[in-house]
Amino acid sequence: MFDNRMILKALALAGLVLGLGIPSGAGAQKLGEGMVMYFQMGGVPGGGATLPRTNGARAAAAAFGVTLKEQYSSWQPEKMLNQFREAMAADPACIEIMGHPGNDAFIDLVDEARGRDIVVTSGNAPLKKLFEAHQMGGFGYAGVELYTGGWITGKQMIAHGGLKAGDRALVYGLLKEGERGLSTKGIKEALEDGGLKVDYLEISPEVNLDPSLAAPILTAAIVRNRDLKAIGTQHGTVTSFFAKILRDAGKKPGEIITGGIDLAPATIDGLKDGYVTVVLDQQLYLQGFLPVMQCVLSKKYGFTGLNINTGAGVVTTKTIDKLAPLIEAGIR
Amino acid sequence: MSRPEIKTHRALWQEIEGLPIIGVFLALIGVFMVTAPESFLGYRIYMTFLGTVTPPLILGLGLTLVITAGEIDLSFPSVMKMSGLTFAYLVKFEIFPLDAGLADKHDLLPYLALLAALIVGAAIGFINGVLIARVGIPSIIATLATLFVWEGATVILSGGLSHNIRQIGDYSIYDVLTGRIGPVPVQALWALGLAVVTWFVLNRRRFGEHLLFIGDNPEVARVLGVDVVREKIKLFTLMGVLGALAGVVLTLDNKNFFTTQGSGYLLIVMAAVFIGGTSITGGKGSIVGTFFASFIVGSIEAGIVASGLGGFWTRLVVGLVFLTAVIVHIFMENPRKFEVFRQLVGFRFGHRPGTGPPGGAVGGAGPPPPT
């Protein structure tokens, strides 16, 4: 099942609701009028991985008449928890969270919020247990479905890169990390399903904290492995180093097929040059837009939470140019 | 021979420790009450602050002593990681399994885990002290290095994994350290008590007086009979213990150990100490200042967000508040500088009625200097 359809359904529903909500006369009341929503954006204001989400949320807030309170945490889980507490103290209509602190850290806090009739929804990183517990109360998820996203990336690598059964590939990922590891699992199994011989390398904690350390590691792997035809990852910053790594290893664009995630500036350049073959686009704008919509619908009409995979397609060397103006505007 | 005008007699408002900072704090809360009434006119947000400000406040108290002694300690975020990991690991893998399915728990065991975590912090602090006082490495370099070393150690030991310890809520240690009395978070009461104790240590104990003199001039301290090496080692060991305490409180409150915990505290704790009025050059420290400044730093971002100003403005506003607080301190310490400032501002806007064009009226236009 492809979540593209689900997205279309959701947007159609939104369009319908918005259309219904806008009467022909003046004095129109927006659907979310008077609602306050606290939204955790994740990184830093204006940061590459955060700006499209911010823009999406602001656009939705404007469209629905919601007052948006933006919170930034530099991806620190303990700060996210603190910000949740601060949000609760203001008794808003809704709060949006991310999965980084983990289900267990959030359980008691979310229960307390639900006890005060605050709608809680999520994005970017999944919270499976909380979703199951609170879906009826409006707990949704708008982010990459990790396994599916990885699978799509792997399959598109084969399709766009012309990989064949028997080719050798390297997957660099975080299998050990529990839920986060699902994306790595997806890309690995997609490649194996296509008949490739897949070597696996785990991203060490040091590299996770400082991804620039990945460069020498991967360059060495390429040089060591003469018949390596493909490298795949689901780590955004590692993806941004692909072009440099391949240049350092003396490879020309297209000699090694690569697949990654997110549109960091270096990744965009890599796509244009051909060093990066396919990139899973999280469509961060949707991760900002959809939770606001979720909030309004659940708060006003009691609709249940929707699980939407925003990572439903890849960007390639051919399609990157069309997207350039949108990326610049902070929408993609 | 005339002495330059020196104020040896301090006015009452200068004598009360921390008064300017208390003023800035109240002003800030006042502003937020107007711009974000739905948050700041209720009691809930203040209860939240009491909880979230406690770990940085504990760190700030220790850091105030360190900076008063003319040193600095950058390693406390990593102490929080190591102590948090120690506590979470012992609790999760050694204590919880013991009590699985039992009606009665080994309720006191987590206190041993707390003790172990404090010892880890003390050890890290002790090593810092020896490197700085015995080996002679400047404290900024030594603690920067140990910041990295112990962060790396935490990552290696934890395998990069966070640990959830939700079950700790069933044990008494959770309520004793991070529970609630009514709506009030208990950890804030512990922090208050710690602040009082620290004030007495700095101002009424030999150890504190030694720190003052060491920060003032270590050579002077030495010739006056202070064992500078021994006191510095004690100081950094104490800082290690406080860092560990903050780490355990944080881990308990979240019922979770995060491998990143504490990293975000480095700059905000330092900001709080300096906004609070402790001098970077050492020899003087204000516990009361640090206490209120910690609340300023801890509430600004939430206040800005609640005011709907949006994240883009946060850094700017925090910086301006920081600057304002520091300038207020300087003016209160040295009223002459305020006169200079007023004259400068008078020039920029070019006029004071009847004094003629700017630039010519330096001595005449200004008010008489204070006696």
Place this chain on the structure above:
Amino acid sequence: MAGKGYDHAIRMENIRMSFGAVLALNDVSLAVGRNEIVGLLGDNGAGKSTLIKIMTGVLRPTAGDLYIRDESIDWRSYSVLASHDHGIETVYQDKSLGEKQPLWRNFFVGRQITNRFGFIDVASEKEIAQEILLKSIGFTGAGITVDSLVSDLSGGERQGIAIGRAMYFDADLIVLDEPTAALAIREVRKVLNFIGGIKESGRACVYIDHNIAHVHEVADRLVVIERGEIVADIAKGEMGLADLTDFLIELQGRRENVPA
């Protein structure tokens, strides 16, 4: 004052001090009589400061013996605080006081008055500090209280505080390390008078200075240190000031002319 049955306030014999490969003091012996003012002269780096630091417990020598009031002293138990207990007080040129600290702390640091629980008895310290202030030299005084910071005081007033402290703790030997260096003339006069007062009260003093005229005026004996060794020991009255000056210049010239 301590029992007066001794000949020398302090006696240092065969003191050797090495800092790594550098020999700062080479077999130096110095004795100060019970009621003697000894002036110590010598250029910077000659070893005066090192000798004083050893005398007052700041440094431990590489070799040598120490006798205070004719009693042999074990180096291992000797420190600044111990020197205070032995009746030795020191007044340094510019490191006697913590500048940012109030006067009352400066009087008692290192030997604080504490109550039963180990807390500093601020009230008692301030009370005694007030007494010392009143009795001390150099105070034109208006506006200076025990709470004043040292940085609020002029150079002369600071010296007054340091000397007042030494006097209060009832030293048998007062060591003055360049006490007049930063002072105005009137204040210098006060310090010299004070040294005279030490003599009159039956105590001893070691007085270090660059200014030959000052030392010549008050000292019973002049000792000259040059490059870690004592090169001259002149009694008062042996030379007038002019002769003394010539003597010292010649001494320095002789040393400088020795081929390296």
